Amino acid sequence: MTRDSVVVVGAAGFLGQACTKALVSAGMTVDAVDVVEASIEGVSSWTVADVARDGVPGELLARAGTLINFAWRNDPGRGNADMAKDAQTNVAAAVRSFEDAARAGVRRIVYPSSGGTIYGDNPPLPTPETAPIRPVGGYGAGKAAAELYLHAIALAYGTQTCALRIGNPYGPGQYPERGQGFIATATARTMVGTPIQIFGSAALARDYVYIGDVAEAFVRAVQIGAVKQSYVAIERVHRPSASRRPQRDALG
Numbered sequence: 242m243t244r245d246s247v248v249v250v251g252a253a254g255f256l257g258q259a260c261t262k263a264l265v266s267a268g269m270t271v272d273a274v275d276v277v278e279a280s281i282e283g284v285s286s287w288t289v290a291d292v293a294r295d296g297v298p299g300e301l302l303a304r305a306g307t308l309i310n311f312a313w314r315n316d317p318g319r320g321n322a323d324m325a326k327d328a329q330t331n332v333a334a335a336v337r338s339f340e341d342a343a344r345a346g347v348r349r350i351v352y353p354s355s356g357g358t359i360y361g362d363n364p365p366l367p368t369p370e371t372a373p374i375r376p377v378g379g380y381g382a383g384k385a386a387a388e389l390y391l392h393a394i395a396l397a398y399g400t401q402t403c404a405l406r407i408g409n410p411y412g413p414g415q416y417p418e419r420g421q422g423f424i425a426t427a428t429a430r431t432m433v434g435t436p437i438q439i440f441g442s443a444a445l446a447r448d449y450v451y452i453g454d455v456a457e458a459f460v461r462a463v464q465i466g467a468v469k470q471s472y473v474a475i476e477r478v479h480r481p482s483a484s485r486r487p488q489r490d491a492l493g
């Protein structure tokens with residue numbers, strides 16, 4: 242049996258929907274999993290499941306070549322509220338999915354990490370993937386922890402792993418008022434005429450990456466030939482500037 246399907250967990254979310262559509266458009270067989278259902282034309286199957294409680298369905302992993310797990314119930318704005326719970330739910334669930342996939346013989350795991358929260362307050366700009374990991378909050382610590390487990394899974398099982406460090410994605414399908422996604426929130430507030438709150442200094446500048454480019458990066462990470470453990474920054478690289486420092490409150 243050829244194992245060429247892609248299991249996408251969290252397929253109903255902002256990144257999940259965009260990536261699932263892009264994978265389907267690229268001609269791939271996609272098995273979608275989420276706690277809720279969404280209508281995405283062309284997916285091979287849609288399973289409603291809570292992977293934090295029950296794990297990723299084994300029958301899907303048994304035929305998969307790649308796992309992408311977008312499921313995560315936290316964001317930078319709420320990242321420090323209950324770090325122990327975050328680790329117990331999000332980090333543990335992600336690691337369980339990596340482990341189950343590796344044991345089931347899935348060749349590759351592509352993981353949506355964070356370009357905005359794992360490097361700390363004053364990283365070199367543009368920030369290379371080799372910059373030290375110094376998460377500024379609980380959300381970043383959780384994303385970085387899952388990355389480290391992914392590294393350990395790659396060594397233990399020989400699984401190909403790739404963490405895409407996404408910084409400030411924006412575009413269609415992004416929910417406003419989430420604490421992650423300034424453009425969606427600012428646009429929604431502008432439309433109804435409510436004030437836009439800027440955390441920190443209004444002089445701060447950020448770089449954004451279009452969701453279509455993020456989706457394409459995931460497609461490439463699935464399609465590319467053999468990968469060793471890799472970490473790839475997915476953000477629009479901009480000129481370095483003293484006034485441009487990541488703003489920890491609302492970064493991805």
Ligand SMILES: NC(=O)c1ccc[n+]([C@@H]2O[C@H](COP(=O)([O-])OP(=O)(O)OC[C@H]3O[C@@H](n4cnc5c(N)ncnc54)[C@H](O)[C@@H]3O)[C@@H](O)[C@H]2O)c1
Pocket residue numbers: 250251252253254255256257274275276277290291292293294310311312313314334353354355356384406407408409410421422492493
């Ligand atoms: N949006 C950003 O700015 C950004 C930036 C960098 C990294 N990320 C990461 O990308 C991933 C997706 O982010 P998003 O913005 O699309 O989030 P989202 O909340 O829009 O999507 C997450 C999806 O996962 C599903 N889900 C959550 N828990 C689940 C569970 N236990 N079982 C099954 N499904 C579950 C949700 O129903 C939702 O559809 C997350 O891991 C996030 O940390 C997001």
